[in-house]
Amino acid sequence: MKNTFKLNIVLTAVLTSVGLTACGGGSDDNSTVTVQPEQPSxxxxxxxxxxxxxxxGTGEDPLNIAFPDSNVNYWSSEFAVPEGAKVTIDGDYPYSRHFSLVSYTAEGLRVNSLLDSTIAPNKGSVNPFIPGNKRLDKSRSYTAQLELGELPENPVENTLYAPKTEGNKVAMLYRVYVPNKNMDEKGNASFPRFKVQLANGEVKTGNDACNVLQVKRTPIQKTTTISEATSLALFNQQLHEGFPAQQIPTWYKAFSGVDNIKCIYKFDPVTKKPIDKCEGQPVTPKLNYWATPDNEYVFAMTSRRLGKVMELRGKLPPTVKTLNNDPLFEKTDVRYWSICSNELITTATNYCLYDEQIKNVDKDGFYTIVASLPEDRPANATEACGVNYLQLSPRGSGYMGEDGKAVGHGDLGIFIMRNLLPDPEFKQAVQNVKAWGEEKTVMGDYLPDMKYTSKEDFEAKGCN
Structure with a gap:
């Protein structure tokens, strides 16, 4: 039986209805804010x-694919717009770090993002995602339009563009990042509400709108760049100990799925020829397979065969503080930052840390993260000792076949680090990396240094 997994390695950032479960997301602040949206009609x-x-937190879950971020909630919608119909979207800005509606092609190629900060509010409402605006104002509604056609050079305000296709089929994802503390997974806002005006002028809302749009009642399906058999064959090359991890751990920016496969496995799936290194290879600056236009990513392959403990040290870019119901939306270098451990073959996410969970930084603004399995965790890899801890994948690459043990599937890991919506003046963002090999030059200290170590060696550093 041909079984394919989503091995596009496109490092997307998608997630469905979870809170801050996988990464904790807790706070010592016990204050409670109860703000409820107005009930839509x-x-x-x-x-x-x-x-x-x-x-x-495991690839055993069939929905844990496409490298979702554990601090983000995701919902999908696939439907068909009747010819000549107009679709209106009424919504409420959630109490959260970020939200967006993103349209895609049927193959998951990102097309357009209706970005929170660009959505003009309804009269009397406030957009809480604009720097300087109040975040907790109760009047927070907006209205947008869905337009089928090419994305213009100058998009119309409050318009989400989706590609014109046969049958007018549309696929979109709704994302809510880090809902405020003590609020639900949607950030105490209802789902965006659709209204359809048919060509004859008749208006459909509620369930009638869903029926006329022929909404698909299942989640967006997996897509694949290469089959499981091909990915396993590439893995089995075992060009060196720990392959496909780099023996000197190295970050690479995520480009297209084909590009990332080429970089990870040192094999070009188009030319069918091996490559020596990622640096210098041509790349396509286009993430696909349900990626968000608002994020860019770097990834690094690791293997416990090269060291059971990973030590990362870097600088955290200033980000917006929102979890604890902060009253104002601030201007910062990056909207959101996270780092996650993942399974390569299944594309599952195991554990994540995001910016507000990095509790310890030194006087120069540097953090230290130790990543390992629980049994290898150094005794001083604790907040009390100034160290942030990230658990590695307990399933390695996620491939659990007996034949995978000898070649190191159980030891493989992949880190993914995200930068969401950097300020144009922040030149060290992932978004400014244009080719493999320039990651450190562009990002400087904001790209963490990595090294393999051991439980004993890290414990020898003591507790700061």
């Missing part, structure tokens, strides 16, 4: 399906 929750999720 015509809900269209029927438009939305639970999508990719890392709630389980």
């Amino acid at each position: 015509a809900l269209t929750d029927c438009m939305w399906q639970n999508s990719f999720s890392s709630k389980s």
Whole structure:
């Protein structure tokens, strides 16, 4: 039986309805804020399906695919717009770090993002995602349009563009990043609500809108760049100990799925020829397979065969503080930052740390993260000792076949680090890396240094 996994290695950032479970997300602040949105008159929750999720933290979960971020909630919608119809989207800005509606091609190629900060509010409402604005104002509604056609050079305000296809089929994802503390997974806002005006002028809302749009009642399906058999064959090359991990751990920016496969496995799936290194290879600056246009990523392959403990040291870019119901939206270098451990073959996410969970930085603004399996965790890899801890994948690459043990599937790991919506003046963002090999030059201290170590060697450093 041909079994394919989503091995696009496109490092997307998608997640369904979870809170801050996989990464903790807790705080010592016990304050409670109860802010409820106004009840809409015509809900269209029927438009939305639970999508990719890392709630389980394991690739055993069939929805834990496409490298979801554990601090983000995701829902999908696939439907068909009747010819000549106009689609309106009514929504409420969630109480969260970020939200967006993103349209895609049927193959998952990102097309357009209706980005929170660019959505003009309804009269009397406030957009809480604009720097300087109040985040907790109760008047927070907006109205947008769905337009089928090419994305213009100058998009119309409050318009989400989706590609014109046969049958007018549309695929979109709704993302909510880091809901405020004590609020639900949608950030105490209802789902975006759809209204359809047919060509004859008739208006459909609620369940009638879902019916006329022929909404698909299942989550967005997996897509694949290469088959499981091909990915296992590439893995089995075992060009060196720990392959496909770099013996000197190295970050690479994520480009297209084909590019990333080429870099990881040192094999070009187009030319069918091996490559010596990623640096200098041509790349396509286009992430696909349900990636968000608002994020860019770097990834690094690791193997416990090269060292059971990873030590990372880097600088955290200033980010917006939102979890504890902060009252104002601030201007910062990056909207959101995270680092996650993942399974290469299944593309599952295991554990993540995001910016507000990095509790310890030194006087120069540097953090230290230790990553390992629980049994290898150094005794001083604790907050009390100034160290942030990230657990590695307990399933390695996620491939659990007996034939995978000898070649190191159980030892492999992949780190993914995200930068969301950097300020244009922040030149050290992932977004400014244009080719493999220039990651450190561009990002400087904001790209963490990595090294293999051991439990004993790290414990020898003591507790700061």
